[in-house]
Amino acid sequence: MKRRNLLQGAGIAALAAGAAACAPRSGGADCTEGGGEKRHWKMVTTWPSNFPGLGTGAALFADLVTKASGGRITVKVYGGGELVPPFEVFDAVSRGTAELGHCAAYYWKGKAAAAPFFCSVPFGLNAQEMNGWLLQGGGLELWRELYAPFNLVPFPCGNTGVQMAGWFNREINTVADLRGLKMRIPGLGGEVIARLGATPVNLPGAELFTAMQSGAIDATEWVSPYNDLAFGLHRVAKYYYYPGWQEPGPTLEAIVNKTAYDALPADLQEIVSTCALAVNDVMLAEYTARNRTALEQLVDEHGVELRPLPSSVLAALRRASEEILSEMAAADPFVDRVYRSMREFAIRSKAWQAISEEAYLDARG
């Protein structure tokens, strides 16, 4: 806490005689004019500050909480590495170094094996379905249960929608073409292609361009046109393959330190959860709007060649994905519960999506 805030708080508390009591205390709090406690929260993120889509979503969340709470919570956002390294966000919020984090659950597989299911798994749910499962299908309750021992409360807080399969300098016509392919693809997607003979590698986004240009890797996935265009990957890759089977609708998460969250009055708890849901809506809208125009630029201005993954390749990837998810479920009882819940949702959802969203997209030509 800053000494200035302490003094301000004491001054305001002294003036606000007769109103609700507020005395300066732990947790970066001073007092509002009405005598309420004023909290200065830090938000650490796994993205660079204001990275399009992901980082702007984090910034929007901070801004909404600050404004909707009338400044009773002011949130300061730290990009990855500014306060803690990107992949220490989970631990930092867990121990209270920061009250808030904005990140993606699949980064925390090493801490909780079921975590990826709350972001995206290969051939899993798309964005609309993730929201259905999390908010109305029991998913969020399981997620809270998983994170509670880490002193964290999770909220869905953004989605990119279906991503792209990635940028390739080798044609993928049959499953055999995956053999020996060096591809940057982290997480479960990487495990899936490894099972089909490819060599997955992990590299930070900033190194993708050079790695593709030098031929150190043959292929890389990143996000979708909105983010990929900014990285210039079209200048170092021949083909842009779709669809993004490895990340069909990744949910981004806001994580809140549970001690800090539990200490909030009920209205501020509601503000935090409601602002997260609002960002969940707006971020997908941002990707939906920006991917459109970025795709047009890639194709019309830069002559990018779009290619669908052949259905035989998709079928092999799907089988390998199912194997890996089943093995994860067999190895961990909590993963098993989460996987069953998600799969039950997915089976019935497929039937409905086929005659609604899919049939409509097809019908409009």
Next chain:
Amino acid sequence: MKRRNLLQGAGIAALAAGAAACAPRSGGADCTEGGGEKRHWKMVTTWPSNFPGLGTGAALFADLVTKASGGRITVKVYGGGELVPPFEVFDAVSRGTAELGHCAAYYWKGKAAAAPFFCSVPFGLNAQEMNGWLLQGGGLELWRELYAPFNLVPFPCGNTGVQMAGWFNREINTVADLRGLKMRIPGLGGEVIARLGATPVNLPGAELFTAMQSGAIDATEWVSPYNDLAFGLHRVAKYYYYPGWQEPGPTLEAIVNKTAYDALPADLQEIVSTCALAVNDVMLAEYTARNRTALEQLVDEHGVELRPLPSSVLAALRRASEEILSEMAAADPFVDRVYRSMREFAIRSKAWQAISEEAYLDARG
């Protein structure tokens, strides 16, 4: 304003000496413990109270605003007909009889010709695209401009996702089968089928079952499995056709009396808009989750026969839809602006959706 509230407000204000001043005044306001103004807002809706999806969305919005504001705004919801008839919601909020409304913009075509574009038009945007266009593509700005002369501020506040084409007691194999068809289908969808020789009629939801049973109509659309199952339409119709070309992603709206909204402090304005966005997210999740299970019940328990509209029929409906929208645009300069904005969004969006959502739904089999 109730006399009781006035008295309570005066009492609290007297106690809260030294805190922010609050004196009872117009607009249903009394005072909070902190000395702030306390507003009692009415929300009128076009749906029955707690009607699944639409009405529960309105109730959620009221609840979120009440809780997130710590009771500085308490919202009481009135179902259609309880305070004003369903189709007087727009006027009632416009003149301040109620501060809030929850409804659908396409009901207000008679007041503002462009209104349907902010809900759904035949062969228009799906839910994800509506959010993209409204929130990140200029749509919301146009909507605000349209409603400002009515003293209303609109917010997207829910979406049903793609609906069904409806329940039919006649097979639709060719465009000729539409000739003479008596179908309950209101709004622009009705105008489209009329152009192909059918006779659209409008009936309230509560009368659909009897009208189908008696043969007074041959077909009816309503919403989608979640709502249709509750009406028992499967007991009086042979075929359940898809997809809902007439309502591919209807946005529900929260409308706020502009005078009341402008009088709010900035934090409460932010709470109202943020809660609307949160409901925008949750309602689609509710339909996504519930349609799944309702569809399974309809097919497995009630033996409902699902049928796709033939592509020749969809093509004819699409042409007629485009004609009608173009004619509307030619007749009204504001409709023209809105139609161009939406169409520009749609053209680029089709290309992106085809290789993302559609390709993925296809790929997962």
